[in-house]
Amino acid sequence: MLRLVVRNLTKHKLRSLLTVGSLVVALFLLCILRTLVTTLEAGTQAAKSNRLWVQSAVSLFVDLPLAYEAKIDAVEGVEKTCKVQWFGAYYQNEDSFFGQFAVDGDTFLDIYPEVVIVAGSRAGFLANRIGCLVGKALAKKYKWEIGDRIPLIAALFQKDDGSAWDFELEGIYEVTEPVWDDRTFFFHWDYFEKTMEATTTGQPDVGTFVVQTRQGADQVPVMAAIDQLFEHGPQRVQSTTEADFQAQFVSMMGNIPFFVAAIGGGVLLAIFLACVNTMIMAAREQTRDIGIMKALGFTDRSMFRLLTLQSMTLCVTGGLLGIGLALLAEPWIAHGMGSFFPGFAITAGTRDLGIALTLGIGVLAGIVPAWQASRLRCVEALRSME
């Protein structure tokens, strides 16, 4: 029977190829689309719940006074606090943009064990006042090596003379979980604060306090206590667990999962109709063959199976190739998306869903012609001219 399937499919090589081709394309697209959504959500899942983010309750664009640090540190259940400020500078020209943050270097590395230094050293970074820590992908992009001097041109935090900020590369990191991406630039809060104090702008504020809670401490009362501290100003704060904040951030993007699902639905519909079309055409041309086989004593059921198998073979070939192609293309797409969409990675779930969809399309597309074929009367079939 399998040989017959192969024979029938290779009889119209071009048609089979085109059908497989469109399935390849469709499954490729579906995998990529779904990965966009899972990547957005990956940050949420990787987030550790023993880290809290304390930010302004008013706006993501409002900073908090530096003096909040000591008060947060004193809250029962707080283990460590790390100041984080978005630096927003650029390298060489405005187009070479990537995320930069001023952080408390030592605490940052303690709080985020997911950030692992793979070149240079923690000691070197901590010892150098103007030292910086750079993600592997970013270092590769600009071909930076340990010891390189990196000047950044500030947009938000300008020095009075307008000169660039100097940094020295002391460490390259990788991440074991996508809590940060590997295209980010971290440097010392002290360097940031001291430099700003010398300008007319003065002491900088803090964008986010990342708080690590004590082992076993209950998050809820800690968050409530922190929020309570500043209930009457000067700036009210909102504490969230890291996971919640990531989820909120996805929510701020608007209804992306819905858009992607709608598009995916369109793709599925188009490809399903195309497959049904091919299968019906194939079955029509085989009417005479089916008549002969039936006359030779093949049962209705075996005819049904033959046509379903043909459909499955085509769809599974195309689908698997499409999924494979998506997996192969993943590094390039991830590279192309760059810092705009960090951490693009196809999950096992997406792959399995792709396989399931392929099988589903194969069965459904084969059913109508298979059912027709099984009901065909052999006299009629033999009379058919096509």
Place this chain on the structure above:
Amino acid sequence: MLVPFSYNLRSLFVRRASTLLTVFAIGATVAVVAGVLALQQGFALLYTESGREDLVVFLRPGSTNEGDSIFSRDRGLKLMKTVPEIAMDEGQQPLASLECYLAVRRFKMTGGETNVAIRGVQPMTFTLREGELEIVEGRNFQPGADEVIVGRKLVDRIQDCHIGDVIQLNTTPFKVVGVFATDASFDSEIWGDLDRMLQALKRYGPNRVLAKLVPGTDPEALAERLLSDREVPAKVLTEREYLSSQTKQLSKILVFLGAFLGVIMGIAAVFTATNTMLSALAARSHEIGILLATGFRPVPIFLSFMLEALLLGLLGGGVGILMTLPINGIETGAMNFNTFTEVAFAFRITPQVLVRAILFALTLGLLGGALPAWRAARLSPTEALRRT
């Protein structure tokens, strides 16, 4: 001699199951692409259509949007009073107002967090916006009071946006006293008194100056002069220029998405169309033989097949548009990456979307028909006649 068109129509009809499936497959492809384009149009037009040419926006030099522009109050006032191009009202007051702007954290009705634009305005703003904005429910806020009015699009999407609700800004509660409607992009904003907002939000100063120009002023010349002005340097844009500059990032993403989907799904659709036309060719070899034998030349036969494929594409385009039409006008929300706030807008099937959808569908038909048509034209009459 050309093959009669009715021949194509009939052959599409005779093989109607296959025709329908192909048309719907192409239709689904066209619908997805048209849907994304309609989203982009709805978003971009919201900004560009409402942007006025007679209003100008003054920003701090070097800033690209209100969020990162900031003036001290004195500078803003000086700008309003010293720029001679700004029009005056009957009382010789400049038709200009200071505005502050901030993307604040709010919660959606559905629970998730989002960013909503909040704007502090002066009484003169309402003179500048005369006819553009209408209070549809409640009343306007009192100058100097802790009151706000909210854009109509926010009412059912964002929590605490009904009349009587209280919106807490940092430590100050503001009471919602009215709902305003407008066709402009600030339909998704919350407005209140400038000074109250500056104080409540602890802002250093206003973010922009909005002004009406004396009729006949050349905004470009003004922009050039003020950019290097020693007293009050400012970046000047007409409101329309400013608003369209705020759509760039999301528009770019949507156009890219549309093109990306168009190419990838297009490949699959072309394969489908080719398959259909090939099977049409196989079924009609005999007829083509007859056509050739009766004196039809290969070129008309090629054209005939192309025409049939184009027709298939056109029908697919029509079905695609019909599938997209129901989304026209549906409201949705998305993050505007330029302003980092969520704006509500509707899908809009504009003539541009329709034209692009049809052209896309015809291209699919054209590409799908090319190979089968070429094969048909190259058949030799004897061989074709021999096939049954």
